[in-house]
Amino acid sequence: MSKNEQPNQMELSERELARLTADLDEAHREAYPKMRESALDLGSQLNQTFGRRGFLASAGALIAGGAVLAGAGPAAAAGRRMLSPAAASPVPTDVLVAGLAASLENLAVATYGSALSAAKAGKLGKVPAAIATFAVTAQAQHADHAAAWNSAISAAGYKKITVANPTIAKSVSAAFAKVTNVTGVAELALSLEEAAAATYLEAIGAVTSSQAVEVAATIQPVEMQHAAILNFVLGRYPVPVSFATLAAAAPISDTKGLVFAKA
Template identity: 45%
Template sequence: MIHRNRQNQENGNKKGATMEISEAELNARIVELDEIHHDVSLPALQEGAKDWADEVARERSQVEARSRVNRRTFLLGVGATVGAGALLAACGASSSATKASSSSTTPTLSASTLSDLHVAALAASLENLGVYAYTAGINAAKAGKLGAVPPAVVVFAETARAQHKEHGAAWNAILRASGKPAVTVTDPVLTPVVNKDFASVSNTVDLAKLALEIEDIAGETYLSAVGVLAQPIAIRTAASIEPVEMQHSAILNFILGTYPVPNAFEPTTLARSTSDYPKL
């Protein structure tokens, strides 16, 4: 199981399979979460994602314009070579053709942009994993497979899932603007682990523990990304999501009866590495 050895989480785990917060308290936390998301974090995310997508689209347009110029240069060089015939051959046409050919190489997006897009792809796969896990939990709860699940827990899961969907949509909008395909898969490294862990989920507390692990990984990955991303607009986008993941974690800690802010400073020991995600 993916976990961190936290004393307060271990203490909460010993309290059994019952929720350690009243439904009224949980519903109040959900309302606060949704209000902050729609009033503050989501507008900031959408603005940042749009600005980043526009910036990447402009760079892509410039790249394509340079590519067209290089192709024209290459074709003109080929035409001159054909017209000059044997004369150019005698004067070293092969060398000229090599130079023309090399100038026709299609330029790519800058290294910093590609690196940032790599982070965007990883983030999208993590958001997809959140949607996937919450959907599995919601379906299991509604099917009666987890025993008596308080309705407020399902409401929280549906709220968190909706927010993960919105985060994933923002990342994929940026990828599409860059000419890259949208990421529709779940995190390729974590998915089999989550599937294995979910097979052992039998009650509300088990479900909350698994969700907390996923949310902690997501939050720490975004915090780590802030130090990895190169472009200010990319940093702003990631920074607008990280607090939402931490809010999810705080509510899940409430459900488990553990302290909602277990660390004075959020660590990054669980952060996902972009090297695990296939190159774009």
């Protein structure tokens, strides 16, 4: 193929790729109402069972004590497992999990936003078009995930969690400050995606509300897909393991600093 033909090939490629992704918005419109329905179902269930000790017991009395209720002090750290036996909290476990999830999604949205701003300001060097598209799309999907979790939190009678996870944000901010190129951003994004996927995986095995499992189960594979593409971009094998692991899961103690206030 001659040099003169190269641009045409890229145009064709772009056109074909655009055709193959043309259903993105439509798929989004189809998928989102279903997830909102699940999230509202979850919230409704939590609202109905709020205050029932039986609900917490059925969730395995898993509260690690890391949540900060409005006006209450932080409890002891619970180690790095997400869900471990500890004193009961007045906040239902599934609300805590939803809050943790929402805060992780908010952090991802903010981090991709910071990356895009840095790219626009020329702080990351030349940013390939595919990387920019990835960041914009992943950011939008994380915003959708956060909205789904917050729908459940609202329906359960609590105020939305609109902040980035304060515990993890500290380390992410420190890492982002050292980023000087696209590779660095991709590495950071990969760690966030892996943490989110592992957290959802652990949540699926821990919460008993089928609606909570449903929400987590429809999001976890998407975070895994983000991770696969990031691994690929970084030149690594995109599907490195046969089984997703819990190693990067955020513990429930990472709800420390989040305010679970009744609406």
